[in-house]
Amino acid sequence: MLEEIGVVSNIENQTGAQVIWVETQIKSTCGSCEAQSNCGTGAIAKVFANKRESIKFQYDGAIDIGQEVKLGIAEESVLKASILVYILPLLVLIFSAVIAQSVLPIIGLTAEIWLIIVAFSMAGVTYKLIHIYMNKQSCDKFQPKILSVIPLESQNIHFKQV
Numbered sequence: 001m002l003e004e005i006g007v008v009s010n011i012e013n014q015t016g017a018q019v020i021w022v023e024t025q026i027k028s029t030c031g032s033c034e035a036q037s038n039c040g041t042g043a044i045a046k047v048f049a050n051k052r053e054s055i056k057f058q059y060d061g062a063i064d065i066g067q068e069v070k071l072g073i074a075e076e077s078v079l080k081a082s083i084l085v086y087i088l089p090l091l092v093l094i095f096s097a098v099i100a101q102s103v104l105p106i107i108g109l110t111a112e113i114w115l116i117i118v119a120f121s122m123a124g125v126t127y128k129l130i131h132i133y134m135n136k137q138s139c140d141k142f143q144p145k146i147l148s149v150i151p152l153e154s155q156n157i158h159f160k161q162v
Contacts, residue, residue, distance in 0.1 A: 096122035
């Protein structure tokens with residue numbers, strides 16, 4: 001399970017249910033890399049370094065704004081979503097280009113631009129179908145879940161002088 005700590009930024013009541021907004025900090029591993037000053041990826045990561053992402057959850061328990069929550073998502077869900085979003089459209093792009101290369105000359109379209117148009121159109125249709133699939137209610141497995149709410153008392157560190 002991949003876990004992240006977020007902070008409750010807003011609480012709303014929508015149609016009788018309590019909806020909370022949790023903000024998480026976008027993190028980059030470039031901060032600990034020794035080659036970050038000579039790396040283009042490090043420069044891009046600095047641009048996105050202090051960005052926050054807000055996620056909406058339905059939560060029925062007692063919670064306050066500013067309280068920390070532990071979020072989690074299963075590794076297999078991240079892997080499946082990555083395959084759907086990255087690998088599947090790439091495979092469709094490649095296979096549609098191979099098929100179009102065989103079929104298009106038969107119907108008299110020999111210019112390479114037609115091959116490119118067909119391949120990228122099929123990849124675009126694939127992205128649209130994936131988008132529809134991911135927005136279905138049955139795809140809750142791709143959403144993070146609230147694992148626990150960190151009590152406000154444990155968020156403050158108390159020191160006792162000895």
